[in-house]
Amino acid sequence: MWVVRLRQTSQVFFVLLFFYLLIVTAYYPINQTGGPVSFFFEIDPLVLLSTWLAGVAIPAALFLSLIVVLATLIFGRWFCGWVCPLGAINQFFSSLTLRKPKDRIALGAFSPHLRWKYYLLFALLGGALIGMNLIGWFDPFSILMKGVGLAVYPLVSLGLVDFFDWIYAIDPGIGPVRATLVTEPVFGFLQDHFLPSEQPYYWGSFLLGTVLIAILLLNLVRMRFWCRYICPLGALLGVIGRNPIVRLVRDEETCSDCGLCVAECPGAANPDSKSWKPSECYYCWSCSSGCIERGITFEIAASSPKAAAGKAVGWLKDNPVSRHVRDWFKPPRRQRIGMERRAVLGAGLVGLTTGVMASVNPVVGQKRYSPDLIRPPGSLEEDEFLAACIRCGECMKVCPTNAIHPAWFEAGPIGLWTPLLNYEVGYCEYDCSLCTQVCPTDAIKLLDLPEKKETKIGMAMFDRSRCLPWAYARSCIVCEEHCPLPEKAIYFEEAEVRDEHGEPVVLKQPRVNPDLCIGCGACQHSCVYRDEPAIRVHSAGESRHFDNQVFI
Amino acid sequence: MQSRTGFPVFGIPGSCLFCLSVEINVPGDRPGQEYVEVIVMDRRSFIRTGAITVGALSLARDVSLFGSTDAKMSVIKYSSSPTDAAGIAKEAEVLTRTAVEALGGMGRFVSKGESVCVKPNIAWNRTPEMAATTNPDAVAEVVRMCLDAGASKVVVLDNTCHKAEQCYPKSGIQAAAEAAGAEVILPSRRSFRNTRLTGAEVIKEWELFIDILEADRLINMPIAKHHGLSKLTLSMKNLMGCCGGNRNRFHQNLDGVLPDLAQFFKPDLVIMDAIRTMTANGPIGGNLADVVRKDTIIAGVDQVAIDAFGASLFGLEPAEISGVTEGQKRGLGTSDYSSLNPVIQTV
Numbered sequence: 001m002w003v004v005r006l007r008q009t010s011q012v013f014f015v016l017l018f019f020y021l022l023i024v025t026a027y028y029p030i031n032q033t034g035g036p037v038s039f040f041f042e043i044d045p046l047v048l049l050s051t052w053l054a055g056v057a058i059p060a061a062l063f064l065s066l067i068v069v070l071a072t073l074i075f076g077r078w079f080c081g082w083v084c085p086l087g088a089i090n091q092f093f094s095s096l097t098l099r100k101p102k103d104r105i106a107l108g109a110f111s112p113h114l115r116w117k118y119y120l121l122f123a124l125l126g127g128a129l130i131g132m133n134l135i136g137w138f139d140p141f142s143i144l145m146k147g148v149g150l151a152v153y154p155l156v157s158l159g160l161v162d163f164f165d166w167i168y169a170i171d172p173g174i175g176p177v178r179a180t181l182v183t184e185p186v187f188g189f190l191q192d193h194f195l196p197s198e199q200p201y202y203w204g205s206f207l208l209g210t211v212l213i214a215i216l217l218l219n220l221v222r223m224r225f226w227c228r229y230i231c232p233l234g235a236l237l238g239v240i241g242r243n244p245i246v247r248l249v250r251d252e253e254t255c256s257d258c259g260l261c262v263a264e265c266p267g268a269a270n271p272d273s274k275s276w277k278p279s280e281c282y283y284c285w286s287c288s289s290g291c292i293e294r295g296i297t298f299e300i301a302a303s304s305p306k307a308a309a310g311k312a313v314g315w316l317k318d319n320p321v322s323r324h325v326r327d328w329f330k331p332p333r334r335q336r337i338g339m340e341r342r343a344v345l346g347a348g349l350v351g352l353t354t355g356v357m358a359s360v361n362p363v364v365g366q367k368r369y370s371p372d373l374i375r376p377p378g379s380l381e382e383d384e385f386l387a388a389c390i391r392c393g394e395c396m397k398v399c400p401t402n403a404i405h406p407a408w409f410e411a412g413p414i415g416l417w418t419p420l421l422n423y424e425v426g427y428c429e430y431d432c433s434l435c436t437q438v439c440p441t442d443a444i445k446l447l448d449l450p451e452k453k454e455t456k457i458g459m460a461m462f463d464r465s466r467c468l469p470w471a472y473a474r475s476c477i478v479c480e481e482h483c484p485l486p487e488k489a490i491y492f493e494e495a496e497v498r499d500e501h502g503e504p505v506v507l508k509q510p511r512v513n514p515d516l517c518i519g520c521g522a523c524q525h526s527c528v529y530r531d532e533p534a535i536r537v538h539s540a541g542e543s544r545h546f547d548n549q550v551f552i
Numbered sequence: 553m554q555s556r557t558g559f560p561v562f563g564i565p566g567s568c569l570f571c572l573s574v575e576i577n578v579p580g581d582r583p584g585q586e587y588v589e590v591i592v593m594d595r596r597s598f599i600r601t602g603a604i605t606v607g608a609l610s611l612a613r614d615v616s617l618f619g620s621t622d623a624k625m626s627v628i629k630y631s632s633s634p635t636d637a638a639g640i641a642k643e644a645e646v647l648t649r650t651a652v653e654a655l656g657g658m659g660r661f662v663s664k665g666e667s668v669c670v671k672p673n674i675a676w677n678r679t680p681e682m683a684a685t686t687n688p689d690a691v692a693e694v695v696r697m698c699l700d701a702g703a704s705k706v707v708v709l710d711n712t713c714h715k716a717e718q719c720y721p722k723s724g725i726q727a728a729a730e731a732a733g734a735e736v737i738l739p740s741r742r743s744f745r746n747t748r749l750t751g752a753e754v755i756k757e758w759e760l761f762i763d764i765l766e767a768d769r770l771i772n773m774p775i776a777k778h779h780g781l782s783k784l785t786l787s788m789k790n791l792m793g794c795c796g797g798n799r800n801r802f803h804q805n806l807d808g809v810l811p812d813l814a815q816f817f818k819p820d821l822v823i824m825d826a827i828r829t830m831t832a833n834g835p836i837g838g839n840l841a842d843v844v845r846k847d848t849i850i851a852g853v854d855q856v857a858i859d860a861f862g863a864s865l866f867g868l869e870p871a872e873i874s875g876v877t878e879g880q881k882r883g884l885g886t887s888d889y890s891s892l893n894p895v896i897q898t899v
Binding site for chain 2: 027199401478480481482487530
């Protein structure tokens, strides 16, 4: 059916767009990315809502999602059916499972479990209200960005590079006809357009990849399991789209109750009955195309029957528009999914109290700071940061030196998957401000390059029990060499010591200049120690925290 | 034969005609480690032995009119100090060309059909004005001269310290070298091969940039600048860019390591850029106030002498620069550069 083909094309388009934007979330030689890489987060109404509730400043771009809200009031959860890339991937994986049509009808039936995502949504919003914004753990774009960008994409790139390097090394072929005549140009093309410039490695990528794979495997249990039972964005769109203007219309006379529409329905929205659930319908038209009687269409239709002319609707006159608005605020019983108001408020309260409990800890209470929690330059103060960060992983993907990684518990359990800098894997490139450019919620504020160069994110300190000139009477100062500041933050004092033979040797012993050091980690990254560097950056001295200072 | 990655290796990719390498399975010094060790004799002795079978390729040489093929060193200074980009580009081209012609022309170093590797300093993510990397127009001029002398191909590369994808374009060298006809090679995973450095005293084996080993000729093009540890980084230190791996360990004994590299790589020609020099906060710099124009290019075949002369440009004694004294001791050259009767000219 042509509408289904159109919808599938749209899904493919948005999946490809997501992957394209993911790939160009990278460094291009003039300190900018390759496109509007935060687009999906900017059209995500859940990001806008949670950012607003969390009380942090809302970047203007997020208001783009109001267009999606408007369209959802008209077309219900069309976004889930036509746009969401995670939904499209889930739908694709669902289609790979082989089941008998009889079972599919049973599995496609509406169930009360569809309520769980609403409880999750309200719990998350309750937490956001108190500043514990965990939307990022459940937002589909966040999950996809982290799972693909930080796990799948690095894995695929490693596999491809290994493969092409292997062919290059063994150089198979017969006489002048060598495999590399084909593989090398293909490799070159992939390097120019697909592969990252350097193989990235992320701590925690195993868990992120596993989460994504688990979500995909859940489709074996039910079609689009995540979308039906867990997705808070789907739940929010379901709330907004609980009484859409364009509705499923079923010809009750020709309907033979075969149930094929139910078997096709990914949302378990009851297309076969008078109690079609608009909040669960993705407007994918699969029911329509599966119906052998051609009895299902989507049209502008009334949610309630026409009332007697002149009758008032509350304090409004009775007309289609006021009836529609009334039905949005109080949907007719048959199209509700049966959640009690108590349960919804209870979920919100659970979120709220969890948020309150989470905020009673020394780090968030700002009495103490975690030394290993080095945030990107431009980051907000920690409690605001945790409220604004949607754990999307964009900053981690874009960092050209692979310095930003998803946190484990360095920022507390709430801080899982928020960004921190790991100077063993990378370092903060001096002439770069990409992380400040890609953050969709301005948890990392946009900084221009001169501002970024003045921003301190920590301070380096020498471990004199390891540092070669201090501990072993050997020369080094590679750290000083790598300090990128025009006036270096590492200086040295010449000292005469005795070496292991008792001979005097003059060494340059390095020290950090605390007024200059910005905590970029180039020193730590360049230190000769491959296990624990002899110079390490800690968070003390970071400019975002007035209290986390040492020197005056 | 097993390769490092564990896949079977049946042979060496075909381009190293002038690289006699024997691949053997070697149990490493560390237990459990096994790798392919490519034993490469130092290139100079290879070219000599190789030349016997290859024969005299061609006697057509690019002989300059005023220079002499006996000259060991040339120091060419510009008479003015242009501030506009076009002016500096012309200055770099003129100085480079004159410096090489004073030594007898590029034909003395590159014969027809040979492949040349030009190794500038591209190490840091800085623009040319910051004088952390070699002047791009000088590099382009060297590429052109090699191609004019009949080189079969010219590759330009460096194992950078910052990300190569940033340094190559930012330094201007990628664009300039490609426009001049060179093949610009970025370091990648497959660029390095564990190699034994014969004749070395400190670094007996290290991962080295394969494309340098496989080229017939090597032209080392450093930029002279300040360095915290070695006081200055000049031509011998620039050879660190031929190495991969964890070369920051070299700094424990630069006096020992730099002559190891110098005697192994033995560049056919050294051309040192002293047009813009960084006088403080090197080797990365970042402050234009630290950049001083010296408008000079030095070329020669004696690495020790060139480094010694470089010291004098900054008002330092040759012995203060890492590797000079030791290099002279090992017979790599002389720090008494005036004894070489360098051709000194102002253009």
